[in-house]
Amino acid sequence: MATPTRPRSSATPLPPLPLPRTPGTPKAPKKKKRVNESIRTWRLTDRIGYVLMWAAGLTLCAIGIGILAFMAFKGVQYLRPDLIFSHPTVEPDQSKSGGFLDPLLGTILITLIGILIATPIAIAAATWIVEFGRPTWLARLIDSGIEIIAGTPDIVIALFGLVLFQQGIFGWMSFTAAGGAVFGRSFLTAGAMMSLIALPMVFAATREGLQAIPAHVREASYALGKTKAATIRRVLLPSVKANISTGAALGMGRIAGDTAIIVVLLGASLRLDPEGSIPFLRVLQGTGATLTSYVYNNSPAGEGNAPQKAYAAAFVLLLIVLGLNFAVDLIARSGKKSGLETSRLGAR
Amino acid sequence: MIDPHESTTDRSDLHVSQNGDALPPPIRRIALDRQPTVALPPSQDSVALANGDRSLAAAARPTRGIAGPERMSISGLSVFYGDNEAVKNVSLPIRQGEVLALIGPSGCGKTTLLRTLNRLTELTASARREGLITLDGADIDSLEVTEHRRRVSMVFQQPNPFPMSVFDNVAYALREQGSKRPKKSALEPYVIDALQRAGLYDEVADNLDHPALRLSGGQQQRLCIARALAARPEVLLMDEPCSALDPKSTNVIEELITELRTDLAIVIVTHNLQQAYRVGDHVAFMYLGDLVEYGPTDQVFDNPSADRTRDYIGGAFG
Numbered sequence: 001m002a003t004p005t006r007p008r009s010s011a012t013p014l015p016p017l018p019l020p021r022t023p024g025t026p027k028a029p030k031k032k033k034r035v036n037e038s039i040r041t042w043r044l045t046d047r048i049g050y051v052l053m054w055a056a057g058l059t060l061c062a063i064g065i066g067i068l069a070f071m072a073f074k075g076v077q078y079l080r081p082d083l084i085f086s087h088p089t090v091e092p093d094q095s096k097s098g099g100f101l102d103p104l105l106g107t108i109l110i111t112l113i114g115i116l117i118a119t120p121i122a123i124a125a126a127t128w129i130v131e132f133g134r135p136t137w138l139a140r141l142i143d144s145g146i147e148i149i150a151g152t153p154d155i156v157i158a159l160f161g162l163v164l165f166q167q168g169i170f171g172w173m174s175f176t177a178a179g180g181a182v183f184g185r186s187f188l189t190a191g192a193m194m195s196l197i198a199l200p201m202v203f204a205a206t207r208e209g210l211q212a213i214p215a216h217v218r219e220a221s222y223a224l225g226k227t228k229a230a231t232i233r234r235v236l237l238p239s240v241k242a243n244i245s246t247g248a249a250l251g252m253g254r255i256a257g258d259t260a261i262i263v264v265l266l267g268a269s270l271r272l273d274p275e276g277s278i279p280f281l282r283v284l285q286g287t288g289a290t291l292t293s294y295v296y297n298n299s300p301a302g303e304g305n306a307p308q309k310a311y312a313a314a315f316v317l318l319l320i321v322l323g324l325n326f327a328v329d330l331i332a333r334s335g336k337k338s339g340l341e342t343s344r345l346g347a348r
Numbered sequence: 349m350i351d352p353h354e355s356t357t358d359r360s361d362l363h364v365s366q367n368g369d370a371l372p373p374p375i376r377r378i379a380l381d382r383q384p385t386v387a388l389p390p391s392q393d394s395v396a397l398a399n400g401d402r403s404l405a406a407a408a409r410p411t412r413g414i415a416g417p418e419r420m421s422i423s424g425l426s427v428f429y430g431d432n433e434a435v436k437n438v439s440l441p442i443r444q445g446e447v448l449a450l451i452g453p454s455g456c457g458k459t460t461l462l463r464t465l466n467r468l469t470e471l472t473a474s475a476r477r478e479g480l481i482t483l484d485g486a487d488i489d490s491l492e493v494t495e496h497r498r499r500v501s502m503v504f505q506q507p508n509p510f511p512m513s514v515f516d517n518v519a520y521a522l523r524e525q526g527s528k529r530p531k532k533s534a535l536e537p538y539v540i541d542a543l544q545r546a547g548l549y550d551e552v553a554d555n556l557d558h559p560a561l562r563l564s565g566g567q568q569q570r571l572c573i574a575r576a577l578a579a580r581p582e583v584l585l586m587d588e589p590c591s592a593l594d595p596k597s598t599n600v601i602e603e604l605i606t607e608l609r610t611d612l613a614i615v616i617v618t619h620n621l622q623q624a625y626r627v628g629d630h631v632a633f634m635y636l637g638d639l640v641e642y643g644p645t646d647q648v649f650d651n652p653s654a655d656r657t658r659d660y661i662g663g664a665f666g
Contacts, residue, residue, distance in 0.1 A: 214506070214508070216504050216505075216506055216508050217508050217510065219468055219471070219502075219504065220502075220504060220508045220510070220572070220575075221510070221520075222468065222471065222497065223466060223468060223497055223501060223502035223504075223576070224497065224498070224501065224520070224521045224575065224576070224579060225494040225495065225496075225497040225498030225499075225501075225521075225579065226494065226520075227494055234520060235510050235511075235520075238511065238512065239510070239511045
């Protein structure tokens, strides 16, 4: 077969453009065979930008490593196993004031309550928005509602929660005084408000996952005679499991690290301080502390003023949050291996 | 100066030296003063070649299917997307035991027509349908939509297995809506049967538990066919099932189509004219929403009655 070639132009070739020669143009190297693009051929502003990009990355890296190294150094220095396993005691003498078992349990408890409330609501909202989303104005309204929740400072959420849960109908969630006044501060109320911190993360992750599923996967299910409900339950939600887990782990990290809601809504009792008489529920109805409030109280800014213990507790908190972030990475990676993302995202 | 004849000398003696040792292939030398090669205007032969020499395709054709009873019938069908009429007053019969191939340029409404047959166009909010479609004599609008789609199943252009195991992909089609019953052991013979009918079982027999998305593209598409066959449909719709596949997988699937047509009525949309020629028993040519020509494959390809069909099949437009 004849190879098509471009007909040769009869016009005389254009003279070369009078481009200014970059001063630093390197001479052709003698020994190396391949010549990579050299930054010396770049314009000055580009070179400055290049250096700044490197500097920004390295600085952030250094800050991260700095925080971790400092906390590890202080933490290892002051962290003793008995700190983790002993109850805290209010005592001016630091050698007798105990450890932070209760705050550690408090952190775990509040994280679990928060994420257990947030995840189902977030999944439901995200599924509705992506799979139904009609009428459009309502979808937009829900979207902005969640954006507002995500953007509200946690101290504002805390104050709102305090006012809300001091209403009589929420009396069962906390402690009601003899006169009928509702205390409004407990693991339940703090956990309920904490769910608002985690909810936007789970919502965004789930919605993103659902939106990434191509339309023809849904149609394949409908074409088999499946209802929309069956499609959502058996195809769509299982495909976004990894996204949901990622969002939940991120949300748990945020809850574990939050201080304002704890200080306002959980009360500042050092130990778990149950209310009422029903087993287990009395713990949830009672007040307590978390690692964040413990660190705050023991830092030089707080009342306890036991910086060593603050460092030890902060180190434990950092490990928890880093562990959650690590879990996020793991989930995201395993999701990419088996999920729709790898083979489908590029397709459409 | 380079000798212009040097590059055109017979190279057969250069490849093999006299004692039979293979030499490295000769380096082609660029002759500076040779006449540039000019692209020749395509001859009649090359047009025929570009459209596939049908004598080859004819050799690859299986024997024609025996037309069975009419399963579906389309009469006076029009589909609108908003104000845009995508399918205009089309009437077609769909018979068991034969393959109906829908051909036509992009945007001619053939995929819309196909999707209307199992009521997938209803998922598009702006779509509107006029005319009558019947399945075994009953208006498809009078059937429950999920029940209808079980009887008229579909395979898509893009292989789209669900992100679950090979087994579950097929079992999903068999199970009652969202429930997990019947149990795996009860479903196994049906799943295996569907995989066998789709010609996939031998390749996946040992790893039915593996994720379906790990299969190759051709295997994924056959899994989608198995999934569509599992619910024992009466009509199988295929929307360019081979366009995302390599020639070898295409071949396997075409063979599968010809095997399946005895039990099923098959409607296939294709861009590939040779494919329509190979697998189709009847061909319907659509253009800009109109059904231009419908007839037995040989008649449409060899002796089209409409000029536009002749132009399209001859490769004048695509």
